[in-house]
Amino acid sequence: MTRRFIAVLIFAFLIAGGVSLVFYKLMTANAPQKNVPSTTRVVVAARDLQVGTLIKEEDVKMGEVSGSIPVGVTQKADLVVGRGVISVVYANEPLVDSRLAPRGAGAGLAAMIPQGMRAVAVRVNEVVGVAGFAVPGMRVDVLVSGTPPNNGNQGSITRTILQNIEVLSAGQNYQKDTEGKPVIVQVVNLLVNPEQAETLSLAGNNASIQLVLRNPLDTTVAKTSGTGMTSLFGGAAPVAPARPIVRVVQAPRPVIAPPKVVKPPVMEMFEGSKRSEHTFAESAGGTQ
Numbered sequence: 001m002t003r004r005f006i007a008v009l010i011f012a013f014l015i016a017g018g019v020s021l022v023f024y025k026l027m028t029a030n031a032p033q034k035n036v037p038s039t040t041r042v043v044v045a046a047r048d049l050q051v052g053t054l055i056k057e058e059d060v061k062m063g064e065v066s067g068s069i070p071v072g073v074t075q076k077a078d079l080v081v082g083r084g085v086i087s088v089v090y091a092n093e094p095l096v097d098s099r100l101a102p103r104g105a106g107a108g109l110a111a112m113i114p115q116g117m118r119a120v121a122v123r124v125n126e127v128v129g130v131a132g133f134a135v136p137g138m139r140v141d142v143l144v145s146g147t148p149p150n151n152g153n154q155g156s157i158t159r160t161i162l163q164n165i166e167v168l169s170a171g172q173n174y175q176k177d178t179e180g181k182p183v184i185v186q187v188v189n190l191l192v193n194p195e196q197a198e199t200l201s202l203a204g205n206n207a208s209i210q211l212v213l214r215n216p217l218d219t220t221v222a223k224t225s226g227t228g229m230t231s232l233f234g235g236a237a238p239v240a241p242a243r244p245i246v247r248v249v250q251a252p253r254p255v256i257a258p259p260k261v262v263k264p265p266v267m268e269m270f271e272g273s274k275r276s277e278h279t280f281a282e283s284a285g286g287t288q
Contacts, residue, residue, distance in 0.1 A: 039065065041063070043095050132182030133182050158226060
């Protein structure tokens with residue numbers, strides 16, 4: 001009896017296991033298949049690439065990205081080798097075309113200058129360079145101090161000539177410092193357009209330049225009229241003497257008297273009661 005019960009129990013387990021297996025296969029066969037994202041092989045950085053780096057073959061490798069290819073990412077390594085890096089690229093990050101200099105532009109500082117812009121060197125010291133905080137990536141205003149020509153007795157004037165200008169490099173260092181550590185240098189390069197470059201060149205040769213550090217997120221252009229020496233000490237700006245008013249009065253025309261008419265002499269003659277007159281004609285030599 002015990003053996004028969006054990007045999008029946010084993011047979012029941014076998015039947016239940018077989019039914020469960022068949023039911024599981026039927027359920028998995030009818031279940032919707034999940035979409036497995038496809039991957040694409042693209043060119044990625046083999047190591048961290050700093051700004052100004054000229055990409056070599058050993059700096060890149062092939063990697064995979066899920067889904068569609070990001071805009072500007074290339075699948076051929078020869079399209080990025082020999083180009084300069086203008087924005088930091090980290091290891092295993094796909095190389096995007098917008099973060100690389102155009103082919104033939106080379107590397108270094110020149111490759112970082114956008115089309116239509118210029119890099120202008122400004123000589124600085126610890127004061128002009130904002131205690132060394134004018135580092136790459138910072139934004140500054142440019143102030144100029146000097147004595148304008150024909151300004152009367154106003155003395156020196158300080159005026160803001162450029163605002164929200166990007167510092168491209170501090171000395172020979174064009175790497176952006178995320179910690180904002182000060183760097184004391186003798187020259188900083190500012191990113192300006194050609195017209196601003198002319199203004200900076202003229203100011204650097206004829207006046208004193210001062211850099212003013214500003215928040216990179218503050219893009220407001222302030223309207224200032226400049227500050228003169230007289231207003232600095234609380235006095236009103238001197239008023240230039242008024243020019244004398246010169247009135248041009250036209251001289252009156254001379255009055256020409258009409259020529260005086262000289263009457264010829266008349267002689268009266270009486271013959272009894274008869275009266276007559278005789279007029280003497282006037283000649284060049286006198287009267288007759």
